Amino acid sequence: MFLKKLARSRKAISPVIATLLLILVAVASGLVLYSYVMGYLGSMTKGGSSMQGLLSLDSSSATASSIVAYVRNVGSVSVNVTNAYVDGVVKSIDSPGFVAINTGSVGTVTLSSLTLQSGTSYTVTLVAKDGTSLVFNVKP
Numbered sequence: 813m814f815l816k817k818l819a820r821s822r823k824a825i826s827p828v829i830a831t832l833l834l835i836l837v838a839v840a841s842g843l844v845l846y847s848y849v850m851g852y853l854g855s856m857t858k859g860g861s862s863m864q865g866l867l868s869l870d871s872s873s874a875t876a877s878s879i880v881a882y883v884r885n886v887g888s889v890s891v892n893v894t895n896a897y898v899d900g901v902v903k904s905i906d907s908p909g910f911v912a913i914n915t916g917s918v919g920t921v922t923l924s925s926l927t928l929q930s931g932t933s934y935t936v937t938l939v940a941k942d943g944t945s946l947v948f949n950v951k952p
Contacts, residue, residue: 865891865944870918872936874950878924879936883946885913891940896923898934910941928952 866887873880879898885891893911896903905911906922913919921938928934930952938946 865889865913865940865942867891867893867913867938867940867944867946869946869948872948872950874928874934874952876928876930876952877926878922879926879928879934879950880923881921881936881938881948881950882918883911883913883921883938884918885915887944888915889942890914891942891944893919893921893938894941895939896921897937897939898923898926900935900937 864887865885868884868886870882870884872882883893891913893905893913894909896905903923903926906924911919911921923936933949933951935947935949
């Protein structure tokens with residue numbers, strides 16, 4: 813008889829606790845969904861524009877005093893190569909100081925008045941105004 817009474821008196825979680833647990837699960841699910849959507853939207857709008865230049869090197873050559881690179885724009889917009897670095901040191905692009913390369917075209921970037929040692933490999937980085945960059949190595 814005692815066991816029957818004990819079995820009848822045991823109840824499941826009270827309705828108040830069950831309601832609180834359901835609310836907690838709903839809020840947690842909402843937060844997870846919110847963070848997913850914000851991450852997705854953030855990645856979609858990052859950078860402000862989906863159109864960007866993309867540079868590839870067709871060929872390059874170097875002498876003791878200059879580097880010449882033939883650079884192709886394979887991106888979706890025209891780019892202006894405005895900065896050049898040789899082993900991390902800023903170098904001037906020959907006149908007019910930048911190279912405009914239309915989509916699908918090849919531009920010639922010339923760096924002169926350099927002092928390069930024969931047999932040494934140099935890392936050249938070309939950077940366009942929109943942030944597009946190209947890194948390659950040359951050896952005079």
